Amino acid sequence: MSGKGPRGRSAIVGMATAGMGEAPGFSAMELLGQAAVKAVADAGLRLQDVDGVFTATSGHAFPTMSVTEYLGLRPRFFDGTNVGGSSFEMHLLQATLALDAGLCDAALVCYGSNQRTAGGRLVSMSEPQWHETPYKPRHPITAYALAASRHMAQFGTTREDLADVALAARAWANLNPEAFARGPLTKDEVLAARMISDPLSAADCCLVTDGAAACVLVRAERARDLPSKPVYFLGAGAANHHRSIVAMPDLTVTSATESGPRAMDMAGVTHADLDLVMLYDAFTINTILFLEDLGFCPKGEGGRFVRDGRIAPGGGLAVNTNGGGLSCVHPGMYGLFLIAEAVTQIRGEAGERQLDACHIALCHGSGGTLASQCTAILGAEAVL
Numbered sequence: 001m002s003g004k005g006p007r008g009r010s011a012i013v014g015m016a017t018a019g020m021g022e023a024p025g026f027s028a029m030e031l032l033g034q035a036a037v038k039a040v041a042d043a044g045l046r047l048q049d050v051d052g053v054f055t056a057t058s059g060h061a062f063p064t065m066s067v068t069e070y071l072g073l074r075p076r077f078f079d080g081t082n083v084g085g086s087s088f089e090m091h092l093l094q095a096t097l098a099l100d101a102g103l104c105d106a107a108l109v110c111y112g113s114n115q116r117t118a119g120g121r122l123v124s125m126s127e128p129q130w131h132e133t134p135y136k137p138r139h140p141i142t143a144y145a146l147a148a149s150r151h152m153a154q155f156g157t158t159r160e161d162l163a164d165v166a167l168a169a170r171a172w173a174n175l176n177p178e179a180f181a182r183g184p185l186t187k188d189e190v191l192a193a194r195m196i197s198d199p200l201s202a203a204d205c206c207l208v209t210d211g212a213a214a215c216v217l218v219r220a221e222r223a224r225d226l227p228s229k230p231v232y233f234l235g236a237g238a239a240n241h242h243r244s245i246v247a248m249p250d251l252t253v254t255s256a257t258e259s260g261p262r263a264m265d266m267a268g269v270t271h272a273d274l275d276l277v278m279l280y281d282a283f284t285i286n287t288i289l290f291l292e293d294l295g296f297c298p299k300g301e302g303g304r305f306v307r308d309g310r311i312a313p314g315g316g317l318a319v320n321t322n323g324g325g326l327s328c329v330h331p332g333m334y335g336l337f338l339i340a341e342a343v344t345q346i347r348g349e350a351g352e353r354q355l356d357a358c359h360i361a362l363c364h365g366s367g368g369t370l371a372s373q374c375t376a377i378l379g380a381e382a383v384l
Contacts, residue, residue, distance in 0.1 A: 001383060003235055003268030008384045010096040010107075011223035011230035014043025014216035015343040020329050021180035023210040024117045028059055029070050031212035032112025036071060039214035044227040045106055047071060050216070052104030053078040054095050056087035058113060058332045067110060077103040083240065084367020085280055088335040089374035093236035095217045105218065109339075112212030113331035138197060140282070141205060143245035143369035145197035148285040150251040152199065154300065159199055161303030162284040163190040166203050166326055168312035169281065173323025175313065175353035180209050181327040204284040206324075211331035213340045220384075231343045232384060234269065234360070236376040237262025245369045252300075256293035256364060256373040263375035269360060271295060273383075276345050276361035277317060278338040281324040287311070290364055291319075294375070313353070321345060321353050335365035335374075342378050359383050 016038030019031040026034075032055075040047055053064050053075045060066040064078040077098045081090055088109055095107035137143070151157045167187060173179035185203075193203035223230035239255035239262070242248050264270070279290045288302030296317065297305040305311075311319035322328045322341040329337055342361035344350045360379045366372070 001268050001273070004266050006096045006100050007234050007266055007268065008232050009100045009220055010217045010233045011220050012215045012343055012378070013218050013223050013226045013228055013230050014039040014041070014045065015340055016042055016214055017178070017337070017340055018212040019112070019114070019210045020178045021209050021211065022116055023114060026114055028057065028112045028114045029066065031114060031210060032067065032110050032214070033070055035112060035212035035214040036108060036110045039216050040108070042228050043216040045216065047073065049106045050108045051076045052095060052098055052107035054091035054107060054109045055080060055111060056082035056333065057111065075104065083372035083374070085282070085333045085335045086238070086365030086367040086372045086374035087333065088339060089236060089363055089365040089376040090238055092217070092233055092339065092376045096233045099217060099219050107217045108214060109217070109336065110214035111333055111336045113333070114210045115332045116208050116210045140369050141197045141200055144283040144285055145200045146245060147251045147289065147370060148199050151285060151288065154252055155303065157288065157303035159191060160187065161288065161306060162204055163187050164306045165281065165284040165287045165311070166190050168306065168309065168315070169320055169324040169326035171312045172321050172353060173327035176323050176328060177351070179323040179328040180207055181323070200283060200285070206282045206326055206330040206334070209329045209331050211329045211337065213336040215336070215339060215343065229347045230381060231346045231378050232381065234377040234379045234383070235263045235265070235267030236374065237266065238372070238374040240372045243368055243371050248370060252289070254289055254293050254366070254370050254373055256290050256375065259373040259375040260294040260364070263362070263377050267377040269377060273360050274362050275318065275355060275358040276321060276342060277319045278342055278361060278363045279320060280334055280338065280364060280366040281320055281326050282330070282334065282366065284326065286366060287319065289370070294362070294364060318355055321350065321355065338363040338365060339376070339378070346378060346380050
């Protein structure tokens with residue numbers, strides 16, 4: 001197994017989450033701080049050891065400055081790239097490049113949100129409003145409903161197929177004590193859920209929760225001397241064709257068709273090498289689109305691919321083993337929680353939902369409304 005560029009040059013040595021689900025009484029920055037402190041401790045480091053900061057938030061125009069001030073850091077390198085929910089997969093690549101260039105020695109990637117307890121609702125300003133305002137959309141769901149409708153019309157995908165995605169997410173969440181939405185869920189209940197934007201119902205939509213996550217990366221040669229089992233950066237790729245959904249070249253094809261192959265080429269892996277697939281499931285249609293665009297099945301076959309528990313526990317492909325944004329957690333930007341689950345699985349710390357073997361994981365983040373796409377691949381030391 002061989003790859004290109006910075007493959008294997010960095011490793012995640014600290015990982016933590018905080019305020020998962022509901023965290024009343026805490027600000028978004030306080031939750032971020034809790035996760036950051038825990039991640040740094042997990043790495044066996046001190047906060048003052050952190051000299052690289054990578055973050056994006058929904059509520060700060062200058063996120064790196066806000067985080068640096070709140071945590072009392074003095075970073076030598078920082079980056080506040082914000083491309084929505086895929087920002088944090090991009091940050092893994094940026095942090096690795098900075099570490100490899102000697103621009104920093106310990107990089108913190110972090111995010112926090114109190115979206116639920118602060119009264120947040122499923123409304124987004126991610127679209128350029130001059131395009132859509134006359135039609136009075138409810139973004140982001142209107143945009144995803146357009147993609148789902150087109151996929152149904154073009155390929156015969158059904159609401160039952162979308163329901164299989166939601167059911168798989170809930171089945172995984174029921175094995176995860178940190179998941180916000182747990183308990184029985186039937187296909188009839190999913191199909192009978194309140195319609196929000198046809199063909200997407202409330203059961204097709206991600207949660208609105210609080211939550212924070214953080215990870216710490218160092219150069220690979222240093223990782224082996226730190227206390228926690230390192231999880232290595234193997235590759236990443238990004239692509240972006242548009243911002244507004246009305247400018248999307250094809251509502252059924254995302255730029256994951258480009259980010260995925262770039263990441264896999266850098267990592268030197270094939271689909272057969274992947275033990276875990278973490279996909280940004282803001283809506284059920286996302287999972288179907290990304291399975292197609294990342295090459296797990298042909299275009300148009302995603303609905304059939306997920307049928308009969310294919311991506312649920314015991315199925316042929318382990319997808320979103322934490323319960324995903326649909327049933328675990330979704331505090332506005334979900335990309336770092338994909339990474340958290342991948343690290344947990346590769347470390348062998350996932351408890352009842354632990355996969356029998358998890359050496360390589362693909363994490364795919366999406367930002368805006370099917371706009372920015374970033375794929376990152378992580379692995380255990382055995383695959384270097």
